[in-house]
Amino acid sequence: xxxxxxxxxxxxxxxxxxxxxxxxxxxxxxxxxxxxxxxxxxxxxxxxxxxxxxxxxxxxxxxxxxxxxxxxxxxxxxxxxxxxxxxxxxxxxxxxxxxxxxxxxxxxxxxxxxxxxxxxxxxxxxxxxxxxxxxxxxxxxxxxxxxxxxxxxxxxxxxxxxxxxxxxxxxxxxxxxxxxxxxxxxxxxxxxxxxxxxxxxxxxxxxxxxxxxxxxxxxxxxxxxxxxxxxxxxxxxxxxxxxxxxxxxxxxxxxxxxxxxxxxxxxxxxxxxxxxxxxxxxxxxxxxxxxxxxxx
Amino acid sequence: xxxxxxxxxxxxxxxxxxxxxxxxxxxxxxxxxxxxxxxxxxxxxxxxxxxxxxxxxxxxxxxxxxxxxxxxxxxxxxxxxxxxxxxxxxxxxxxxxxxxxxxxxxxxxxxxxxxxxxxxxxxxxxxxxxxxxxxxxxxxxxxxxxxxxxxxxxxxxxxxxxxxxxxxxxxxxxxxxxxxxxxxxxxxxxxxxxxxxxxxxxxxx
Numbered sequence: 121x122x123x124x125x126x127x128x129x130x131x132x133x134x135x136x137x138x139x140x141x142x143x144x145x146x147x148x149x150x151x152x153x154x155x156x157x158x159x160x161x162x163x164x165x166x167x168x169x170x171x172x173x174x175x176x177x178x179x180x181x182x183x184x185x186x187x188x189x190x191x192x193x194x195x196x197x198x199x200x201x202x203x204x205x206x207x208x209x210x211x212x213x214x215x216x217x218x219x220x221x222x223x224x225x226x227x228x229x230x231x232x233x234x235x236x237x238x239x240x241x242x243x244x245x246x247x248x249x250x251x252x253x254x255x256x257x258x259x260x261x262x263x264x265x266x267x268x269x270x271x272x273x274x275x276x277x278x279x280x281x282x283x284x285x286x287x288x289x290x291x292x293x294x295x296x297x298x299x300x301x302x303x304x305x306x307x308x309x310x311x312x313x314x315x316x317x318x319x320x321x322x323x324x325x326x327x328x329x330x331x332x333x334x335x336x337x338x339x340x341x342x343x344x345x346x347x348x349x350x351x352x353x354x355x356x357x358x359x360x361x362x363x364x365x366x367x368x369x370x371x372x373x374x375x376x377x378x379x380x381x382x383x384x385x386x387x388x389x390x391x392x393x394x395x396x397x398x399x400x401x402x403x404x405x406x407x408x409x410x411x412x413x414x415x416x
Numbered sequence: 417x418x419x420x421x422x423x424x425x426x427x428x429x430x431x432x433x434x435x436x437x438x439x440x441x442x443x444x445x446x447x448x449x450x451x452x453x454x455x456x457x458x459x460x461x462x463x464x465x466x467x468x469x470x471x472x473x474x475x476x477x478x479x480x481x482x483x484x485x486x487x488x489x490x491x492x493x494x495x496x497x498x499x500x501x502x503x504x505x506x507x508x509x510x511x512x513x514x515x516x517x518x519x520x521x522x523x524x525x526x527x528x529x530x531x532x533x534x535x536x537x538x539x540x541x542x543x544x545x546x547x548x549x550x551x552x553x554x555x556x557x558x559x560x561x562x563x564x565x566x567x568x569x570x571x572x573x574x575x576x577x578x579x580x581x582x583x584x585x586x587x588x589x590x591x592x593x594x595x596x597x598x599x600x601x602x603x604x605x606x607x608x609x610x611x612x613x614x615x616x617x618x619x620x621x
Contacts, residue, residue, distance in 0.1 A: 129420060139432070232609075251460070251464070252460045252463075256513070257513055257516050269468075270466055270468065272472070321519070321524045325523055326519065349528045
């Protein structure tokens with residue numbers, strides 16, 4: 121086969137083949153569980169160290185509020201983070217403030233989290249799940265000032281005062297956990313700008329609760345200016361693969377785009393080759409005196 | 417065999433089949449997903465209303481009748497004669513939101529955006545890469561602000577600044593688009609999810 125044919129074939133490669141390739145790779149990972157080398161960015165290491173350094177017994181808030189369309193993806197985006205938090209001796213409050221699919225996210229995480237990590241926390245003692253409330257900034261403001269007014273019962277309908285962690289889990293007083301003044305830090309996984317800004321304004325500015333999170337590229341534009349002041353640690357969510365490596369996971373490396381992941385780089389290679397093929401094709405048409413369409 | 421995990425795997429495979437061609441399984445999965453999400457929204461909304469309003473009212477906190485009445489008024493938008501009444505709950509929610517936002521607006525949206533931006537631009541400690549990044553950041557920031565603030569055509573040698581600003585803006589947007597595209601390439605993760613569900617469903621995980 122000539123070079124021209126190879127380039128033309130690459131230029132016209134069908135998405136089906138790329139997905140078939142990714143399926144084959146997924147099958148390979150699932151069966152062989154290999155371990156790829158991973159280089160950890162300083163930001164990811166700092167995030168990991170920060171989480172490790174949180175005093176035992178502190179109250180950590182997780183807002184799982186991704187939009188419905190991204191639920192499946194975001195669950196796996198967040199799984200490493202959830203597992204790490206489950207391994208740490210923290211008291212975790214899980215809420216959803218944006219998109220009723222948030223509770224589905226939590227349910228999905230609990231479904232896919234390996235048993236050895238899931239059993240590290242006992243419901244009602246180490247973590248509670250308060251469910252979903254609409255209202256954006258008003259809801260977040262009410263939640264910060266008085267948890268019981270916004271979430272009088274947990275997701276199973278149990279009044280908060282009957283849940284041991286909420287009744288006596290305050291690390292400062294040994295009494296009930298009442299408001300954002302009792303929280304150590306917050307993590308949320310939505311890139312919704314209203315929620316993000318509300319957390320920064322209310323938790324960050326008024327209650328001085330630091331926000332720690334991984335951040336998507338699309339959320340970067342809105343989060344960027346706040347990071348130095350309100351987010352002591354952060355990293356791009358595309359670096360979750362490195363977070364997984366820090367946690368000692370072997371072979372997952374499924375998330376997401378990284379220079380260390382062979383699959384990602386092979387796809388980038390395909391894109392580069394396709395662009396090259398396009399350029400050569402266009403040049404050839406010009407040399408042959410053909411009219412090059414505007415879209416080329 | 418775990419039926420739910422197996423079902424999740426089937427849903428995953430069904431959703432991905434659209435990549436190859438349109439087919440009845442995809443439409444079935446699509447309808448299922450939309451229906452399940454609509455049901456979830458309805459249940460979550462109803463539970464929320466029960467917990468934070470109906471239950472307190474049944475326990476004597478009658479003040480919660482007010483938000484229920486206000487929320488119900490929004491449905492009057494469907495009756496032309498009383499449509500004007502639907503504006504009140506919207507106005508109250510808007511006013512409350514603005515009031516809450518204003519509490520910390522100045523510090524978060526103005527002061528604490530400017531200060532870190534200046535700090536970032538003047539960051540000279542560290543290695544040569546940090547210094548170069550800071551200079552790049554400073555130049556991009558000044559030119560971009562100038563480009564949008566003084567949005568008229570510059571003439572003569574000053575025109576170069578406008579061109580440079582456009583180039584820098586396009587570099588930024590290109591990097592953002594490229595990064596988003598690269599994340600979108602992540603099909604392995606989706607297939608891996610499907611495999612995980614399948615393994616658990618068949619009890620071989």
